[in-house]
Amino acid sequence: MPAIRGHHLVCLHFFNGEGYNQEFIENLRDVLMMAEDEKIEVHHGVDDICRKCPHLKHDRCRYSEHADEEIKEMDKKALELLKLSIGMKVKWYEIQGRLQKVIHQWSEIYCSRCRWESVCGKSDSYRQLKNSADDR
Numbered sequence: 001m002p003a004i005r006g007h008h009l010v011c012l013h014f015f016n017g018e019g020y021n022q023e024f025i026e027n028l029r030d031v032l033m034m035a036e037d038e039k040i041e042v043h044h045g046v047d048d049i050c051r052k053c054p055h056l057k058h059d060r061c062r063y064s065e066h067a068d069e070e071i072k073e074m075d076k077k078a079l080e081l082l083k084l085s086i087g088m089k090v091k092w093y094e095i096q097g098r099l100q101k102v103i104h105q106w107s108e109i110y111c112s113r114c115r116w117e118s119v120c121g122k123s124d125s126y127r128q129l130k131n132s133a134d135d136r
Contacts, residue, residue: 001089002034003043005050006075009082009095010106012049014120020054027052035092042079042088045072074110081105103129 004012015032019025031048046059055063061071079085081102082095099106107130111117120126 001039001041002031002048003041004031004035005043005045005047006078006082006084007071007110008047008049009040009042009084010078010099010103011116011120013096013099014123014126016119016123018119024052024054039089039091040095042084042086042090044075044086077109078106100129 012028012032012035015028017025017029019028028049046056050056050061053061055061055067061067082098084090084095084098111120114120
């Protein structure tokens with residue numbers, strides 16, 4: 001059962017084969033395949049995706065000076081919006097259903113300032129969710 005932290009529960013839905021390096025990308029694919037086939041455990045902190053990130057040092061994100069704190073805040077907001085809590089076990093399709101209801105808020109808060117938005121924008125599911133949220 002994959003363990004996935006808050007913001008990855010949102011962002012992993014838009015994975016399209018891009019990432020920091022090949023090891024990270026392959027891990028993303030593997031975690032996503034498991035997530036689609038079995039329940040996910042909602043996790044706090046370093047999760048199954050982070051473990052292969054080249055910016056992870058001593059269980060902290062070192063992408064930028066304040067990255068770890070910013071990511072923890074994103075995780076907290078993602079769980080709040082998705083109405084999930086640490087330790088819950090949930091199916092991937094259930095998260096997809098919840099995501100439809102919160103993508104507009106998430107996008108306003110995080111996507112516009114995220115370096116990955118152009119990558120997510122290549123995803124059909126991202127564009128569809130954004131368009132359906134914009135139509136509301």
